[in-house]
Amino acid sequence: xxRPRFSPVLRVRDPRLRRRGLAIGIDIGGTKVAAGxxxxxxxxxxxxxxATPGAEPREVERVIVELVGELSSDHRxxxxxxxxxxxxxxxxxxxxxxxxxxxRNEPLRDxxxxxxxRRVHLANDADAAAWAEWRFxxxxxxxxxxxxxxxxxxxxxxxxxxxxxxxxxxxxGEFGHQILVPGGHRCECGNRGCWExxxxxxxxxxxxxxxxxxxxxxxxxxxxAAGGDPEAITGAVVTELARAGDPAxxxxxxxxxxxxxxxxANLAAALDPGTFVVGxxxxxxxxxxxxxxxxxxxxxxxGRGFRPPARIVRAALGPEAGLIGAADLSRVSLRAHGxxxxx
Amino acid sequence: xxRPRFSPVLRVRDPRLRRRGLAIGIDIGGTKVAAGxxxxxxxxxxxxxxATPGAEPREVERVIVELVGELSSDHRxxxxxxxxxxxxxxxxxxxxxxxxxxxRNEPLRDxxxxxxxRRVHLANDADAAAWAEWRFxxxxxxxxxxxxxxxxxxxxxxxxxxxxxxxxxxxxGEFGHQILVPGGHRCECGNRGCWExxxxxxxxxxxxxxxxxxxxxxxxxxxxAAGGDPEAITGAVVTELARAGDPAxxxxxxxxxxxxxxxxANLAAALDPGTFVVGxxxxxxxxxxxxxxxxxxxxxxxGRGFRPPARIVRAALGPEAGLIGAADLSRVSLRAHGxxxxx
Numbered sequence: 001x002x003r004p005r006f007s008p009v010l011r012v013r014d015p016r017l018r019r020r021g022l023a024i025g026i027d028i029g030g031t032k033v034a035a036g037x038x039x040x041x042x043x044x045x046x047x048x049x050x051a052t053p054g055a056e057p058r059e060v061e062r063v064i065v066e067l068v069g070e071l072s073s074d075h076r077x078x079x080x081x082x083x084x085x086x087x088x089x090x091x092x093x094x095x096x097x098x099x100x101x102x103x104r105n106e107p108l109r110d111x112x113x114x115x116x117x118r119r120v121h122l123a124n125d126a127d128a129a130a131w132a133e134w135r136f137x138x139x140x141x142x143x144x145x146x147x148x149x150x151x152x153x154x155x156x157x158x159x160x161x162x163x164x165x166x167x168x169x170x171x172x173g174e175f176g177h178q179i180l181v182p183g184g185h186r187c188e189c190g191n192r193g194c195w196e197x198x199x200x201x202x203x204x205x206x207x208x209x210x211x212x213x214x215x216x217x218x219x220x221x222x223x224x225a226a227g228g229d230p231e232a233i234t235g236a237v238v239t240e241l242a243r244a245g246d247p248a249x250x251x252x253x254x255x256x257x258x259x260x261x262x263x264x265a266n267l268a269a270a271l272d273p274g275t276f277v278v279g280x281x282x283x284x285x286x287x288x289x290x291x292x293x294x295x296x297x298x299x300x301x302x303g304r305g306f307r308p309p310a311r312i313v314r315a316a317l318g319p320e321a322g323l324i325g326a327a328d329l330s331r332v333s334l335r336a337h338g339x340x341x342x343x
Numbered sequence: 344x345x346r347p348r349f350s351p352v353l354r355v356r357d358p359r360l361r362r363r364g365l366a367i368g369i370d371i372g373g374t375k376v377a378a379g380x381x382x383x384x385x386x387x388x389x390x391x392x393x394a395t396p397g398a399e400p401r402e403v404e405r406v407i408v409e410l411v412g413e414l415s416s417d418h419r420x421x422x423x424x425x426x427x428x429x430x431x432x433x434x435x436x437x438x439x440x441x442x443x444x445x446x447r448n449e450p451l452r453d454x455x456x457x458x459x460x461r462r463v464h465l466a467n468d469a470d471a472a473a474w475a476e477w478r479f480x481x482x483x484x485x486x487x488x489x490x491x492x493x494x495x496x497x498x499x500x501x502x503x504x505x506x507x508x509x510x511x512x513x514x515x516g517e518f519g520h521q522i523l524v525p526g527g528h529r530c531e532c533g534n535r536g537c538w539e540x541x542x543x544x545x546x547x548x549x550x551x552x553x554x555x556x557x558x559x560x561x562x563x564x565x566x567x568a569a570g571g572d573p574e575a576i577t578g579a580v581v582t583e584l585a586r587a588g589d590p591a592x593x594x595x596x597x598x599x600x601x602x603x604x605x606x607x608a609n610l611a612a613a614l615d616p617g618t619f620v621v622g623x624x625x626x627x628x629x630x631x632x633x634x635x636x637x638x639x640x641x642x643x644x645x646g647r648g649f650r651p652p653a654r655i656v657r658a659a660l661g662p663e664a665g666l667i668g669a670a671d672l673s674r675v676s677l678r679a680h681g682x683x684x685x686x
Contacts, residue, residue, distance in 0.1 A: 087650065097649040104649075144511035156613070165503065167615025168487035169651045174612040177645035179605060182524065189645045262522060269517040270499070270613060272510025302520035302532045306440040306447075307430065308512045 021078025024071050025327030026064055027125060027320075028052065028084040030100045030152075033060075035067040036320065037075045038327035042136030044320055046071055055102040057111075065115050079119040080112070081326030083128035085155075090170040092122050092333070099188075121330035125322050126155030126173060127164055129279060129315070132325030134159040137316035139277045146273040147315070148175065148264070150282035154196040158271065164329075175267060176200070180259070198259035201235035201282045207252050208233045218248040239285045253285050254292040261296025268310050269302045279315025290314060364421025367414050368670030369407055370468060370663075371395065371427040373443045373495075376403075378410040379663065380418045381670035385479030387663055389414055398445040400454075408458050422462040423455070424669030426471035428498075433513040435465050435676065442531075464673035468665050469498030469516060470507055472622060472658070475668030477502040480659035481620045489616040490658070491518065491607070493625035497539040501614065507672075518610060519543070523602070541602035544578035544625045551581045551595050561591040582628045596628050597635040604639025611653050612645045622658025633657060 022045070026035040033052055036044040048070050053059040068080055086098030093110060095103040112120045123131070130139070130147035139145040139159065149155035154176025158165040166172050176196030177189050184193030185206075197203055212219045212230035221241055226232035242249035264276055282289060294312050301309055317324060365388070369378040376395055379387040391413050396402040411423055429441030436453060438446040455463045466474070473482070473490035482488040482502065492498035497519025501508040509515050519539030520532050527536030528549075540546055555562045555573035564584055569575035585592035607619055625632060637655050644652055660667060 087646070097646065142511075160503075160508065168485075168617035168653070169615055171646060171650050172613065172615035174615075174645055177612040178521070178609040179523070179643060180525065182605065190647070191643055191645060194645070262525065266521040267613070269520040270515065270610070272512055272515035272517075274511035300522060300534055302517055302534060302537070303430070303440065303514065304533070307514050310511070 021331075022075050023327035023331045024068055024077050024080045025128075025323035025325070025330070026067060026080065026082050027128070027322035027326060028060065028064075028082065028101070029125075030085070033063055033067065034320070034323055035071060036323050036327070037071050037077070038324050040328075040331065042132065042317075042324050042328060044324065045075065052100075055100065057101070057103055057106055057108075060101060061108075061111055061115060064112060068116055068118075077118060079121065079327075079330035080116055081121045081123060081128070081323075081328070081330030082108070082112070083123045083125040083322040083326035085125050087171045088122045088124055090166065090168075095122065096171070119330065121326070121333045123326050123329050124155075124157070124166075124170075124173070125149075126157045127166065128323075128325030128329060129155065129317075129321035130157030130159055130173075130277070130325070131164055131329055132317050132321040133277045133279065133315055134162075135328055136324065137277070137321065138313050139275055142273075142275045144271070144273040145275055145277065146175075146267055146271055146310075147277045147279065148260075149315075149321075150200055150260070150278065150280035152202045153200050154263075155280070158273075175263070178263065178266060180263060180266070195259070195263040199256055199263055201280075203259070204235035204238050204252060204256050204282065205233060207255065208235075208238045208249070211248065211252070216248075218251075221246040222248060235282060236284075239282070239288075242285060242288050250288060253288045256282075257289045257292030258296040260289065261293040261298075262300050264293065264297045264310075264312065265300035265302070268297070272307075273310050276310055276312045277315050278312060279317070279321060281319075283314055286314065364674075365418050366670035366674045367411055367420050367423045368471075368666035368668070368673070369410060369423065369425050370471070370665035370669060371403065371407075371425065371444070372468075373428070376406055376410065377663070377666055378414060379666050379670070380414050380420070381667050383671075383674065385475065385660075385667050385671065387667065388418065395443075398443065400444070400446055400449055400451075403444060404451075404454055404458060407455060411459055411461075420461060422464065422670075422673035423459055424464045424466060424471070424666075424671070424673030425451070425455070426466045426468040426665040426669035428468050430514045431465045431467055433509065433511075438465065439514070462673065464669070464676045466669050466672050467498075467500070467509075467513075467516070468492075469500045470509065471666075471668030471672060472498065472660075472664035473500035473502055473620070473668065474507055474672055475660050475664040476620045476622065476658055477505075478671055479667065480664065481656050482618055485616075485618045487614070487616040488618055488620065489518075489610055489614055489653075490620045490622065491603075492658075492664075493543055493603070493621065493623035495545045496543050497606075498623070501616075518606070521606065521609060523606060523609070538602070538606040542599055542606055544623075546602070547578035547581050547595060547599050547625065548576060550598065551576045551578075551592070554591065554595070559591075561594075564589040565591060578625060579627075582625070582631075585628060585631050593631060596631045599625075600632045600635030601639040603632065604636040604641075605643050607636065607640045607653075607655065608643035608645070611640070615650075616653050619653055619655045620658050621655060622660070622664060624662075626657055629657065 156173040156175035181193035185197035187194035499516040499518035524536035528540035530537035
């Protein structure tokens with residue numbers, strides 16, 4: 001019996017989104033490339049992953065082709081979405097710049113469409129994650145959604161009226177580089193005092209290492225967990241200890257949470273979202289991070305008491321948000337000016 | 344001969360905007376209420392003004408009725424737009440909060456429509472000014488426009504894809520209350536370190552008074568201009584002296600311009616506009632303010648060198664932008680969720 005041309009699992013709630021075929025989403029991170037077959041409801045039907053093969057563009061393309069080959073053996077795939085740290089031009093054809101990879105004005109979409117013989121959509125990783133949370137996660141139904149991804153730095157994206165707002169040149173959402181402390185910590189973007197130097201996994205690790213190097217008595221648990229070497233302490237170590245009850249680690253998370261809340265209050269002043277969805281690895285700390293963030297947000301929101309405040313909620317989709325969003329964007333994308341718009 | 348039912352002057356470039364009738368725009372400021380009859384091309388055909396009659400809502404309504412009566416004697420008026428500092432709800436019916444006036448959840452639109460027997464549109468004053476600059480001024484054709492009005496504080500607004508972006512609850516655009524210097528100068532919003540405490544007419548005056556109180560030799564021109572009384576120095580005094588060549592006043596404007604540029608760089612990181620239009624009284628300083636702002640912007644823009652930067656241009660419509668925008672919004676307004684949208 002012939003295999004059905006299209007997978008029968010597709011049942012989409014919003015009829016405008018009904019698209020035939022499955023999509024592959026690929027999330028290119030600094031250390032690994034995660035890929036999956038994603039259906040129209042955002043379920044990941046099959047996974048695959050590779051180590052990130054250095055920065056060389058042809059090598060990254062080779063891995064993408066490999067992953068698509070592997071994942072499309074059992075599924076009929078209509079399109080491929082790629083999420084990566086970096087700036088894609090508005091048309092979605094060219095990577096303007098990527099911090100980890102050697103892409104500079106790289107015509108990645110054309111290269112990949114030629115290699116894969118499928119429609120390819122390029123997305124910034126934070127945009128992809130935000131889109132996934134709006135479509136299938138913690139931001140569903142929200143008319144004005146701002147997503148923050150807390151990893152080594154801060155990723156940001158906006159979905160306004162069902163439209164991914166990417167700015168005039170496609171590089172909006174770099175919330176982590178709002179200067180919050182003029183003259184403060186050096187940022188890899190070349191400035192000082194960027195928000196991501198105060199509210200990220202890197203910031204948490206840096207503060208903990210400084211505490212440990214000062215040989216403070218309160219840092220003994222941290223030092224023990226890192227085998228006595230202050231330089232071995234990372235944000236993940238702090239989070240784990242905080243969850244186990246270590247008071248110093250909880251204080252460090254409170255400090256980072258407070259900076260998180262202040263930066264969110266700045267974004268609320270500018271954007272007035274209904275919901276902030278906060279995701280990324282640092283969110284493994286859960287309420288140990290978000291509770292102090294909400295407190296600082298409430299204390300620093302301009303006009304507090306005279307306006308409805310935004311909700312601050314944790315992302316629902318976890319580390320797969322990026323690949324789910326990239327896959328979905330490849331399915332629903334319209335190559336419109338400045339916007340991928342639904343409805 | 345009967346008067347024609349509609350004024351024959353209406354010739355609108357964009358056919359979607361062709362509306363019969365003229366509109367009155369009213370801009371309610373802290374000290375004066377400025378009103379005008381505005382045609383569909385943004386021309387002000389007739390002016391009127393009153394002193395702001397205290398904060399009492401009924402008194403303000405009385406002045407509005409008076410102005411509309413005066414201005415509609417010679418023109419057939421289809422609608423009235425009101426611009427005021429404050430937050431209007433998304434529906435545009437209610438003033439949630441106004442800093443200078445005693446409006447708190449005031450159903451101003453219904454009150455005025457009953458009194459005026461015309462369609463009334465309420466707008467935040469910065470939204471009205473931005474709309475006017477997008478429709479008729481320095482922001483025409485811009486797909487991603489951010490407007491900044493520098494007066495005693497900072498007003499802000501966004502026009503994205505021809506849509507006034509007002510946020511989830513109608514209170515977006517409060518860029519002046521991004522916290523830029525944690526623990527810095529006290530702001531009337533209740534926070535410390537808001538941008539408008541560093542880049543506004545008030546900030547300019549405060550810095551100049553401090554310089555004069557320190558009896559610095561460089562402040563002698565400032566003191567002389569203020570009759571020897573440091574407390575009499577205002578931002579306008581500084582601007583005037585700077586234009587006349589006083590070096591200290593030029594330095595003070597440079598400092599304010601630098602803060603302006605840093606704040607604009609933060610907004611560019613988040614919003615990636617194609618153009619910033621900068622208006623308001625402080626812009627009387629012209630390039631003495633904008634040139635250092637552009638320099639600081641270029642120095643602090645995250646990703647500089649890897650992205651096209653936004654233009655920073657001076658507003659074109661001057662102090663009438665608010666009333667022109669309010670009038671035009673009353674003509675084209677669609678009471679849509681979160682947006683007045685054209686096209």
